Amino acid sequence: MRQTKISLLVVGALLLLPNALKAQEKSSSQAFWVHEDVVKPSMTAEYESVCKELVDNMKTHNIPEVNTIVTNTVDNRYLWVGPIENMAQLDKPVFATLAEKMGPEKMGALFDRMDKCYDIEQNYIIxxxxxxxxxxxxxxxxxxxxxxxxxxxxxxxxxxxxxxxxxxxxxxxxxxxxxxxxxxxxxxxxxxxxxxxxxxxxxxxxxxxxxxxxxxxxxxxxxxxxxxxxxxxxxxxxxxxxxxxxxxxxxxxxxx
CATH class of the missing domain: 3.30.70.100 (Alpha-Beta Plaits)
Incomplete structure (x- = not known):
């Protein structure tokens, strides 16, 4: 029920998988998918709390598909940016293992809390x-x-x-x-x-x-x-x- 949201968020996180890291050493251009959450100022603490809870769950279950870093800007945008080899990679259900370990209802509730923290999210490639x-x-x-x-x-x-x-x-x-x-x-x-x-x-x-x-x-x-x-x-x-x-x-x- 939340597969689209999950796929976007995961690929939007900086998924620095081993092959992607090697790609950065090449002289050719490397595509990155950017998922950008424009967080409401009043919801910043809640947003970060949810994100850290998500990370804690990934650590607990040692989810192998995800490797993520995060940047936030002074105008309250949180940028999740990850290298991709092609557009088809955007459809991969990277959180499937986490959903199995946590349970889909519990993970879905986590993302529901996150959705309340912003009205605007953007997705693009650089x-x-x-x-x-x-x-x-x-x-x-x-x-x-x-x-x-x-x-x-x-x-x-x-x-x-x-x-x-x-x-x-x-x-x-x-x-x-x-x-x-x-x-x-x-x-x-x-x-x-x-x-x-x-x-x-x-x-x-x-x-x-x-x-x-x-x-x-x-x-x-x-x-x-x-x-x-x-x-x-x-x-x-x-x-x-x-x-x-x-x-x-x-x-x-x-x-x-």
Missing amino acids: HLEPELSYMPGGITQTPEGQDYRKFHYFHYTPGNRAAVKEKVVAIKKMFEDKGSKLDYRVYRSGFGTRGEFFMVAVAAKDAADYAAKVAANNEMMGEEWLDLYSSFQATLEKYEAFEGQMRPDMAYAPAN
Whole structure:
């Protein structure tokens, strides 16, 4: 009775299965399914309580199909993002084992409580672009000790797609040439998103650490960088930025 909701939530969680982790090391694009819950401010505590109860049940029963991390943003969105190889993967009943272990009625009641915490949920696909990202030490979504996130959304029109990508390529080259210490990952909009954009994710210890990293990078890169970034901005339709936090307390990985 809740198979559709369950499938979306599970695939929407960061299902970092072994094959998906390996895919991130490839130079080719990696598709990610995003499930986004826009949680009511008054229901934040209840939502997190339900999510942690769900994780506790997965730990108790050592559910092997799920391996999840969670991010929430300052505007009360909770993002569950997981790598997928194809669209058919979205139909897999990943919570089937948990339903069997918990009992479908008990698990259904858990999701019923979760549904009351938000009126809006969104599902879409984005693509991690390793060739456009700058992480000399290797691409990872969860650098150790850096749970703070700044998400930069650079929106553009279809007519400017080529010009925008040209600037993104030029920016990475400048970072490489100057030996920048500021890592970032680039994601491209995909199926189900409203309009086209590149999303750049930057990790740091906290907001102060992020600000210090950006200030040091700007000083090191100099006027050449400011000129390039200004010309990049001129190709855009809109720019948005959101602060976020990784939530290891809501994460789950099966025991070996």
